[in-house]
Amino acid sequence: MIGVLGGMGPLATVDFFGKVLVATSAGGDADHVPLLIQSDPRIPSRPAAILGDGRSPLPELMAGRDRLVAAGASALAMPCNTAHFWFRDLSAACPVPFISIVDACVAELAPMLNAGGSVGLIATRATLAGRIFDAPLMRAGYRLQVPNDESMDRLVLPGIELVKAGQTQQAGPLIEQAVRGLLQKGADALVLACTETPVALDAVQSPLRAKCVDSTAALARACVAWWRLHSQISCAT
Amino acid sequence: MIGVLGGMGPLATVDFFGKVLVATSAGGDADHVPLLIQSDPRIPSRPAAILGDGRSPLPELMAGRDRLVAAGASALAMPCNTAHFWFRDLSAACPVPFISIVDACVAELAPMLNAGGSVGLIATRATLAGRIFDAPLMRAGYRLQVPNDESMDRLVLPGIELVKAGQTQQAGPLIEQAVRGLLQKGADALVLACTETPVALDAVQSPLRAKCVDSTAALARACVAWWRLHSQISCAT
Numbered sequence: 459m460i461g462v463l464g465g466m467g468p469l470a471t472v473d474f475f476g477k478v479l480v481a482t483s484a485g486g487d488a489d490h491v492p493l494l495i496q497s498d499p500r501i502p503s504r505p506a507a508i509l510g511d512g513r514s515p516l517p518e519l520m521a522g523r524d525r526l527v528a529a530g531a532s533a534l535a536m537p538c539n540t541a542h543f544w545f546r547d548l549s550a551a552c553p554v555p556f557i558s559i560v561d562a563c564v565a566e567l568a569p570m571l572n573a574g575g576s577v578g579l580i581a582t583r584a585t586l587a588g589r590i591f592d593a594p595l596m597r598a599g600y601r602l603q604v605p606n607d608e609s610m611d612r613l614v615l616p617g618i619e620l621v622k623a624g625q626t627q628q629a630g631p632l633i634e635q636a637v638r639g640l641l642q643k644g645a646d647a648l649v650l651a652c653t654e655t656p657v658a659l660d661a662v663q664s665p666l667r668a669k670c671v672d673s674t675a676a677l678a679r680a681c682v683a684w685w686r687l688h689s690q691i692s693c694a695t
Numbered sequence: 696m697i698g699v700l701g702g703m704g705p706l707a708t709v710d711f712f713g714k715v716l717v718a719t720s721a722g723g724d725a726d727h728v729p730l731l732i733q734s735d736p737r738i739p740s741r742p743a744a745i746l747g748d749g750r751s752p753l754p755e756l757m758a759g760r761d762r763l764v765a766a767g768a769s770a771l772a773m774p775c776n777t778a779h780f781w782f783r784d785l786s787a788a789c790p791v792p793f794i795s796i797v798d799a800c801v802a803e804l805a806p807m808l809n810a811g812g813s814v815g816l817i818a819t820r821a822t823l824a825g826r827i828f829d830a831p832l833m834r835a836g837y838r839l840q841v842p843n844d845e846s847m848d849r850l851v852l853p854g855i856e857l858v859k860a861g862q863t864q865q866a867g868p869l870i871e872q873a874v875r876g877l878l879q880k881g882a883d884a885l886v887l888a889c890t891e892t893p894v895a896l897d898a899v900q901s902p903l904r905a906k907c908v909d910s911t912a913a914l915a916r917a918c919v920a921w922w923r924l925h926s927q928i929s930c931a932t
Contacts, residue, residue, distance in 0.1 A: 459735065468727045472712045475734070479705055490705045490736040494762075497712070498696070499727040525731075529766040 460681050461531025461554075463522045465497035466504060466538040470653040470674065472497075474537030477678035491685040494531055496522050504540040505584035516544050523548055523556075532688065533557060535681050537674055539581060539651040543588040555684070559673050560594045562680035563649045566671045567600070571646035576601040578640030580614060580633070580670075581651035591651065603645045609636050614655075621654035629654070630662030637666045649673055697918050698768025698791075700759045702734035703741060703775040707890040707911065709734075711774030714915035728922040731768055733759050741777040742821035753781050760785055760793075769925065770794060772918050774911055776818060776888040780825040792921070796910050797831045799917035800886045803908045804837070808883035813838040815877030817851060817870070817907075818888035828888065840882045846873050851892075858891035866891070867899030874903045886910055 464471030475495060482490050501519065506512025519541065526534060535557045536542065542559055549556040567577060577600045579591055586604055595602050605614055613636040620629035633655050637648055648670045650656050656672040701708030712732060719727050738756065743749025756778065763771060772794045773779065779796055786793040804814060814837045816828055823841055832839050842851055850873040857866035870892050874885055885907045887893050893909040 459733075465727070465729065468712075468716055468730075472709065472716060475705075475709045475712060475732075479709060490702070490734070492702065492737060493705075493732070493734040495712075495730070495732040495734065496696075497727070497730040497732065500729060525766050529762050 459492040459494050459530055459532060460557075460685060461523075461526030461529070461534045462493055462495040463519065463526065463534060463536040463541075463548075464495055464538065465499045466501055466541055468497050468499055470537055471495065473653050474535075474674050474678055477672075477675045478681060481675070481678045481682045491682055494526055494529055496526060498522060504538070504543065505582065508540065508543055508584045508588045514544075515541070516547055519544055519548055523552065527552070527554055533681070533684055535559070535677055537677055539585045539590060539673055540588065542590045543584075545590075557677065557680050557684055558594075559651075559677040560591055562676040563591070563651070563671050563673050564594055564598045565680065566676045567598070567647055567649070570669075570671070571600070573599045574601070575646040576603055576644050578603040578637070578643075578645030578648040579651055580605065580636055580640070580648060580655050582618065583610065583615070585651055586610075591649065603640050603643055605636055605640065609639050613639075617658050618652060618654045621657050626657055626661035629658035630664060633658040634662065634664050634666055637664075637670065641666070641669065647671065696729040696731050696768055697794075697922060698760075698763030698766070698771045699730055699732040700756065700763065700771060700773040700778075700785075701732055701775065702736045703738055703778055705734050705736055707774055708732065710890050711772075711911050711915055714909075714912045715918060718912070718915045718919045728919055731763055731766055733763060735759060741775070741780065742819065745777065745780055745821045745825045751781075752778070753784055756781055756785055760789065764789070764791055770918075770921055772796070772914055774914055776822045776827060776910055777825065779827045780821075782827075794914065794917050794921055795831075796888075796914040797828055799913040800828070800888070800908050800910050801831055801835045802917065803913045804835070804884055804886070807906075807908070808837070810836045811838070812883040813840055813881050815840045815874070815880075815882030815885040816888055817842065817873055817877070817885060817892050819855065820847065820852070822888055823847075828886065840877050840880055842873055842877065846876050850876075854895050855889060855891045858894050863894055863898035866895035867901060870895040871899065871901050871903055874901075874907065878903070878906065884908065 502515040533555045613632045617629040617632035739752040770792045850869045854866040854869035888910045
């Protein structure tokens with residue numbers, strides 16, 4: 459059973475749950491990955507802790523992690539890019555593997571660009587400020603491109619708000635323009651590191667989608683792959 | 696935190712999760728209901744146990760119930776109509792309230808018809824054979840109408856299969872005809888007691904939807920109502 463530390467926000471968690479089912483492409487229900495999902499919206503705000511003077515959500519994240527492990531999770535995942543600011547603390551001394559959303563994205567980028575290539579990152583202000591993707595991308599040998607302030611204020615953040623308000627058609631061109639801007643600045647591939655942006659591109663059937671890794675879908679595929687390997691090993695021993 | 700005993704199948708569980716979010720109509724993430732969702736597709740088949748010689752899933756359901764309670768669930772719900780065949784066993788000696796999908800439907804039917812009125816039931820063969828809704832509807836003073844064999848074989852079951860295959864537009868007219876058949880036989884209101892049938896009616900924007908209670912949505916609303924009452928009581932003491 460994979461434990462899912464979610465609820466930050468709950469829409470991202472339900473999106474992840476659906477993407478695990480899609481990633482399974484199961485012939486019957488029995489092939490699906492067993493999940494134990496905590497969706498707890500009471501965890502203190504991650505953006506407030508990273509960008510302002512909000513208190514750290516780490517104690518609540520730790521408690522959720524420990525609850526899922528105690529209940530039988532044999533691996534963990536957290537479908538929230540911003541919360542990966544605390545990933546090192548959460549995965550340290552964790553008795554089961556913790557599958558990182560960042561590592562899942564790096565793995566999916568590999569066939570999309572060459573060593574030394576440039577990766578664009580579309581994300582919220584807190585995910586960018588937390589430098590959550592920076593070190594792992596650099597360790598993998600990639601350079602990083604992020605939207606400038608003007609693109610954040612005029613395209614990315616309004617696009618995210620429109621998706622949250624259900625206006626996906628209006629959001630599509632804004633996110634598309636932000637993606638195109640990073641491609642023009644030299645990005646070879648992009649990571650869409652917030653739940654809303656893949657929805658916006660899909661709504662307008664953007665051809666730029668092929669250049670982008672959806673971080674939630676990448677984490678879902680990594681979890682399905684982990685489970686398949688793990689349950690095969692269990693069967694063999 | 697409400698514990699959700701799911702995964703039977705996982706699509707019904709993700710549907711329930713989404714309907715809890717819709718039922719919340721929350722202004723911000725913090726208003727959402729905290730959930731702990733077990734989605735375990737390894738639980739033995741409920742239809743095989745009710746209709747054939749499959750072994751009972753009760754031990755696995757009990758283990759899931761106890762896992763959720765041990766992990767801190769203060770109430771439980773099970774977004775699977777068929778699994779309510781074992782509801783009496785599951786709710787007996789349960790240390791926390793277990794919110795029944797059947798009771799949630801009966802509560803939503805009350806304003807839709809008069810005492811002594813007739814309720815139509817659209818469900819899978821296993822839910823019908825298990826007589827899961829019969830006693831609670833009769834205790835509430837209602838009569839029960841179910842589709843005849845011909846309607847099951849020609850409309851309900853093919854409609855469910857079409858939704859499972861993603862062909863919701865084609866499923867709509869079949870389910871609509873099954874609903875209309877029960878209304879013509881005297882039903883005053885209906886319960887759609889399987890995940891796929893509300894999807895089919897919504898796909899064709901059927902006006903008959905107003906006569907129907909979606910059991911998954913009814914359970915979601917009952918959970919949100921329970922949580923609001925419970926967390927207010929917690930705040931007050």
